[in-house]
Amino acid sequence: MENGAAQPVIVAIDGPSGTGKSSTSKAVAAQLGLSYLDTGAQYRAITWWMVANGIDIEDPSAIAAVAGKPEIVSGTDPENPTITVDGTDVAAPIRTQEVTSKVSAVSAVPEVRARISELQRSIAAAAEAGIVVEGRDIGTTVLPDADLKIFLTASPEARAARRSGELKGADVNATREALIKRDAADSSRKTSPLAKADDAVEVDTTELTLAQVIECVVTLVEEKRAGK
Numbered sequence: 001m002e003n004g005a006a007q008p009v010i011v012a013i014d015g016p017s018g019t020g021k022s023s024t025s026k027a028v029a030a031q032l033g034l035s036y037l038d039t040g041a042q043y044r045a046i047t048w049w050m051v052a053n054g055i056d057i058e059d060p061s062a063i064a065a066v067a068g069k070p071e072i073v074s075g076t077d078p079e080n081p082t083i084t085v086d087g088t089d090v091a092a093p094i095r096t097q098e099v100t101s102k103v104s105a106v107s108a109v110p111e112v113r114a115r116i117s118e119l120q121r122s123i124a125a126a127a128e129a130g131i132v133v134e135g136r137d138i139g140t141t142v143l144p145d146a147d148l149k150i151f152l153t154a155s156p157e158a159r160a161a162r163r164s165g166e167l168k169g170a171d172v173n174a175t176r177e178a179l180i181k182r183d184a185a186d187s188s189r190k191t192s193p194l195a196k197a198d199d200a201v202e203v204d205t206t207e208l209t210l211a212q213v214i215e216c217v218v219t220l221v222e223e224k225r226a227g228k
C-alpha cells in the first residue's frame with residue numbers, strides 16, 4: 001500500500017504443547033507492533049469456570065449446555081496479555097495442574113469450540129495493525145485465510161526439559177508423559193483437532209534457541225509483507 005498504513009497481517013501459530021508458541025508469538029507480536037491472542041488461555045478459562053461451577057467434566061452434554069454462559073475477555077497487548085472470566089482475573093488459576101489436566105476434555109466439546117472460535121475470529125478482525133494468534137487449530141479452522149501459518153514442533157524430550165525448567169523440581173519423565181497424553185487427546189478429538197495446515201511452514205525448534213525461532217518467524221512475516 002503506497003503512502004498509507006501497512007495492511008493488517010494475520011499470523012497463525014499452531015503446534016503441540018511446549019513447542020514455544022506463546023513465547024514466540026508474544027515476542028514476534030511485540031517486535032512487529034501486532035496484537036497477540038493466546039487461544040489456549042481461553043480454553044483454560046472456560047475450563048476453570050466449569051470446575052468452579054461444579055460442572056461434570058466427564059459429561060460433554062453438561063459442558064455443552066452451559067458453554068455459552070461465562071463471559072471471557074482476552075487482552076491482546078503482547079507486553080501484557082490478560083484474561084478474565086465474568087470480570088475476574090484468571091491469569092494465575094488457569095495455569096494450575098487441575099485445569100491443565102481437564103482442559104482437553106472441555107476443549108473437545110463442539111459447543112465450546114464453536115463459542116470460543118467465534119470469539120477468536122472477532123478479536124482477530126478487530127486488530128487494526130494485525131495479530132499473532134496461537135493455538136492448535138488456528139491455521140486449519142479458526143483463520144484458514146491467515147496471511148502466514150506456522151506450525152512449531154520439537155521433540156517430546158526437549159519440550160519436557162523446557163517445561164520442567166519452568167516447573168521447578170518437576171520430574172522430566174512425568175512431564176514428558178503428561179504432554180504426550182495431552183497432545184494425543186488434542187490430536188484425536190473429532191472437532192478441529194490439533195493439526196498442521198497444508199500451507200503452514202513447519203519449524204522444528206528442537207535444536208533452536210528461542211531467539212532463533214523468533215528471528216525465523218519475524219523474517220517470514222516480513223517476507224510475507226514484502227510480497228516475497
Ligand SMILES: Nc1ncnc2c1ncn2[C@@H]1O[C@H](COP(=O)(O)OP(=O)(O)OP(=O)(O)O)[C@@H](O)[C@H]1O
Pocket residue numbers: 015016017018019020021022023024040162163166205208209210211213
Ligand atoms: N526454542 C526454545 N528453546 C528453549 N526453550 C524454549 C524455546 N521455546 C520456548 N522455550 C521455553 O519453553 C517453555 C514453553 O514455551 P511456551 O510456553 O512458549 O510453549 P507453548 O507451545 O506455548 O506451550 P503450551 O502449548 O503448553 O502453552 C517456556 O519456558 C519457554 O521459555
Ligand SMILES: Nc1ccn([C@@H]2O[C@H](COP(=O)(O)O)[C@@H](O)[C@H]2O)c(=O)n1
Pocket residue numbers: 017039040041043044103104105107108134135136137138182186
Ligand atoms: N486453539 C486451541 C488452543 C488450545 N486448545 C486447548 O487448550 C489447551 C491448553 O492450551 P495451552 O496452549 O495453554 O497449553 C490445549 O491442550 C487444548 O486442549 C485448543 O483446543 N485449541
